[in-house]
Amino acid sequence: KAGVTQTPRYLIKTRGQQVTLSCSPISGHRSVSWYQQTPGQGLQFLFEYFSETQRNKGNFPGRFSGRQFSNSRSEMNVSTLELGDSALYLCASASRARTANTEAFFGQGTRLTVV
Amino acid sequence: AQSVTQPDIHITVSEGASLELRCNYSYGATPYLFWYVQSPGQGLQLLLKYFSGDTLVQGIKGFEAEFKRSQSSFNLRKPSVHWSDAAEYFCAVGAVEGNKLVFGAGTILRVKS
Numbered sequence: 001k002a003g004v005t006q007t008p009r010y011l012i013k014t015r016g017q018q019v020t021l022s023c024s025p026i027s028g029h030r031s032v033s034w035y036q037q038t039p040g041q042g043l044q045f046l047f048e049y050f051s052e053t054q055r056n057k058g059n060f061p062g063r064f065s066g067r068q069f070s071n072s073r074s075e076m077n078v079s080t081l082e083l084g085d086s087a088l089y090l091c092a093s094a095s096r097a098r099t100a101n102t103e104a105f106f107g108q109g110t111r112l113t114v115v
Numbered sequence: 116a117q118s119v120t121q122p123d124i125h126i127t128v129s130e131g132a133s134l135e136l137r138c139n140y141s142y143g144a145t146p147y148l149f150w151y152v153q154s155p156g157q158g159l160q161l162l163l164k165y166f167s168g169d170t171l172v173q174g175i176k177g178f179e180a181e182f183k184r185s186q187s188s189f190n191l192r193k194p195s196v197h198w199s200d201a202a203e204y205f206c207a208v209g210a211v212e213g214n215k216l217v218f219g220a221g222t223i224l225r226v227k228s
Contacts, residue, residue: 004158006158031213033213033214033215033216035216035218042219042220042221043205043218043221045215045216045217048212048214048215050213050214055212055213056210056212056213056215090159092159092214092216094214096214102214103149103161103164104149104161104214104216105161106158106160107158108157108158109156109157109158111156
């Protein structure tokens with residue numbers, strides 16, 4: 001079956017703009033998590049959605065938001081972009097409610113560059 | 116709070132040599148542990164996972180990892196490294212909340228011929 005699909009793969013935006021990234025999880029998966037990866041901070045958890053509800057949120061400012069649709073597809077939005085938001089944004093999908101008995105599958109990521 | 120430490124930022128091994136990547140975790144209960152691999156500019160691929168049971172876990176691409184509760188470690192091993200194994204490796208622990216993963220800083224593996 002198809003893997004996790006993230007679009008677009010690459011994005012260049014200007015400071016102050018906003019951006020929306022999309023993630024389509026594996027068919028049947030109801031959990032979608034988002035991570036930010038930078039050379040300085042590594043992989044950091046942004047938030048997780050399960051059945052359209054945000055369950056967990058990492059330590060990021062309110063400029064970072066997300067949502068999940070009834071078909072489990074998820075979007076994340078970053079408003080008022082800053083240079084420091086340049087990163088690889090990874091989406092992961094999982095089939096069950098908890099890490100305890102499942103594993104996360106990652107997409108290829110969206111490379112966001114803020115200039 | 117959960118945390119993961121990967122003490123080695125870079126490791127270089129010769130092709131055909133054995134490999135061990137270290138991972139130490141901090142977690143209050145039985146941890147759910149993972150090793151992922153990432154090629155440049157790509158997403159993360161799961162190598163193996165430990166949920167419970169046998170402490171020696173086999174994964175894909177000939178990798179294995181051993182869970183040692185007394186040492187809070189989950190080291191990744193491979194008996195003979197191939198040039199295609201060059202990549203960045205991440206150890207992660209599953210947090211209490213949902214499907215959140217807490218990652219280590221990663222270890223970059225270089226393979227010399």
